[in-house]
Structures are given as structure tokens and as C-alpha cells.
């Protein structure tokens with residue numbers, strides 16, 4: 001740990017640089033939140049209609065989306 | 075060496091109030107088994123962490139001839155000065171003088187050691203002066219202790235006096251101008267009437283005619299540590315959970331530098347919490363940072379005599395109140411030591 005001044009780190013919450021999949025998911029999620037609302041069912045449907053699927057290519061279910069958010073947002 | 079209570083009021087005003095707690099640096103700046111030199115309240119300090127995680131904070135000055143202990147060696151449970159090897163324990167006691175065993179320095183507590191607490195990822199220390207070595211009671215900001223609130227700490231170092239950084243927070247109206255292009259503050263009126271509302275722990279500075287649209291209120295809290303609380307709405311893209319809050323603290327590093335601590339917090343649970351955390355890390359943190367940089371650029375560019383030649387108006391009442399409070403505290407602390 002250096003003690004150089006000033007310390008100006010943009011990213012202090014990340015554990016890794018987001019993958020292309022994570023960037024894509026985040027951008028789509030923002031759009032879905034904006035256009036479809038904030039209910040879990042609407043969010044899952046919004047992602048699926050945009051064909052932005054889970055990393056394994058499967059359409060989202062409420063369970064799989066929840067699990068993935070818990071992983072990425074732990 | 076210790077914080078001298080004979081310091082002038084001007085010195086205290088410039089380098090930070092004594093006899094209270096201040097945030098110093100984030101906890102992760104001092105790894106287990108490591109030590110780190112820091113400046114705070116215009117003085118040099120050594121943060122020392124044992125390998126089991128226990129942290130201590132010592133004046134960075136060897137009791138022998140004043141060499142910086144931070145150049146010394148971490149011995150696991152004490153530090154050895156590089157110059158002549160004198161060993162100092164985390165509580166400031168000299169445990170050994172290798173060059174002259176049995177020397178009278180051994181066993182004496184000759185180095186100032188500040189009480190420390192670690193809170194939500196930050197190191198807080200109590201900076202007492204000679205007359206007030208015992209820490210005052212510390213009540214932590216509720217958003218940082220409430221299990222239903224989730225927070226990320228953002229820490230940054232600014233070349234601006236600590237008071238300018240606090241004044242900036244007691245000046246909500248700058249949000250509608252300086253941050254007008256930002257992701258959270260483009261809405262709301264650019265004119266407003268403000269009032270001060272006193273509380274048992276400080277005061278609110280708030281708009282009388284708008285709430286929940288922009289940066290519409292701020293509360294200054296003095297609870298053993300000085301902090302502010304405020305809330306700003308998120309756009310719908312941030313998902314469910316409502317506005318995000320900020321708990322802010324400022325470390326007076328020295329007369330011209332500050333460490334700023336902003337905990338961005340949100341009252342969220344379950345998948346809503348997880349999705350906010352995911353979005354925060356991936357896209358929102360960068361946007362918050364860009365807003366913070368606007369504050370930094372402005373404050374670092376303020377002339378040194380900015381507060382000597384002002385023409386204040388109604389929106390500056392929160393700042394005026396703050397200065398009066400801090401000035402009076404600095405005068406009182408200086409007089410007590412005279």
C-alpha cells in the first residue's frame with residue numbers, strides 16, 4: 001500500500017473489472033428499470049424480451065435472476 | 075509530542091477541531107501485519123496493525139530522538155525505530171532500548187497513542203488535546219449501523235481545506251448548478267428558500283418549498299464525530315429502493331488538504347439490494363465519482379482567501395452557521411489551553 005497523495009480511485013467497490021456479459025446485463029437492466037418498472041416479474045420479462053439472457057444462454061426465471069443478482073451483488 | 079492545547083484558535087480552525095473523533099483513512103489502507111504513515115490534524119501519525127488485525131495509532135515520532143517510527147520495522151506486536159532500534163508497543167510504551175538495556179526509558183509510555191475504532195470500512199480516531207486524553211462518547215451515524223441499510227464507502231483525497239469540504243455539504247444549492255448535468259440532480263428548481271432547523275445534535279439546512287427532487291436538505295450531526303446526512307433521488311434506471319443517502323465525513327489532513335469519506339447508502343433488501351449493488355459496481359459508482367470530481371475541481375480551485383472576500387446571500391446561511399459553530403469551538407479549545 002503506497003501512501004502517495006492524492007489517492008483518487010474511481011472504483012472502490014469492485015472486486016474485478018466487469019466482464020462484457022456484466023456490462024451488457026447492467027445496461028439492459030437500467031433500460032428495463034426505466035421502461036418496464038421495478039417489479040421482479042416485469043424485470044425478468046423485460047430482460048427476456050430483449051434476449052439478454054443468463055451466462056448459460058437460458059431465459060431468466062425469477063429464481064435464476066435472483067440467484068444471479070445475489071452472486072453479482074454480494 | 076501530542077496535540078498541544080496551547081495551539082491558537084487559528085491553528086485549530088485551520089487544522090481541525092480537537093477533543094472529538096475524526097475519520098482518518100479507510101481500514102483497508104492498513105493491511106494485517108502492516109503499518110502506514112498518515113497525516114491528520116496537521117500532525118504525523120503511524121497506523122500499526124498486528125497480524126491478528128488489532129489496530130493502533132501512534133504519533134509518528136520516536137521517543138528517543140524524534141525519528142519517524144514509520145521508517146522503522148514492524149515486529150508483529152511492536153515497532154522498532156530504524157535509527158537506534160528503540161522498540162515501542164502499540165499503546166506507546168517503550169518496551170526495549172537495545173543499545174542500552176535497562177535504560178530508564180524502558181517501561182515508560184512516551185508516545186502518544188490515540189483511541190481508534192473501525193466503522194463501516196473507515197478508521198476513526200479520537201484526537202484529544204493534553205487536557206482531554208479520554209475519548210468522548212461516539213454515536214455512530216444510524217445509516218452505517220442499521221442492518222436494513224446497505225452502504226458503499228467512497229474515499230478521496232482533495233487539495234482543499236477541510237472546512238471548504240464541509241461547507242460544500244452545507245450548501246445544497248450547488249447541486250442544481252455545479253451538478254446540473256449529473257445523473258441525479260438535473261431536476262428541480264434553481265431557486266429556493268432555505269431555513270435552519272436546530273436539532274439536539276446539530277441542525278438541518280433545508281429547502282422550505284421542495285423535498286425529494288434534488289439535493290434539498292442536509293443535516294449536520296455532531297455526535298462525537300462530525301458528519302452530515304443527506305438524500306438524493308435516484309432515477310428509475312437505478313431500480314427499486316428509492317433515493318440514495320450520503321453520510322459524509324471530512325478528515326482535516328492539514329491546512330490545505332482533506333480526506334473525504336462518502337458512504338453512499340440505500341435502504342434495500344433481497345434482490346433489490348443485490349441488483350443495486352451490482353449496478354452500483356458496474357455503472358453507478360463511476361457516475362457518482364464524476365459528480366464528486368466536480369466538487370473537487372471547484373474546491374481545489376478556490377483561492378486561499380476565498381472566505382475573506384465574500385458576498386453571501388440567503389442560501390449561505392447553512393455555511394454561516396457552520397463557521398460560527400466551528401470558530402467558537404476553536405476559540406474555546408484554544409482558550410482552555412491558554
Ligand code: FES
Pocket residue numbers: 136137138139140141155156157158159160
Ligand atoms: S531516534 Fe529512534 S531509536 Fe533513536
Ligand SMILES: [Fe+2]
Pocket residue numbers: 242248249252253365369
Ligand atoms: Fe457536490
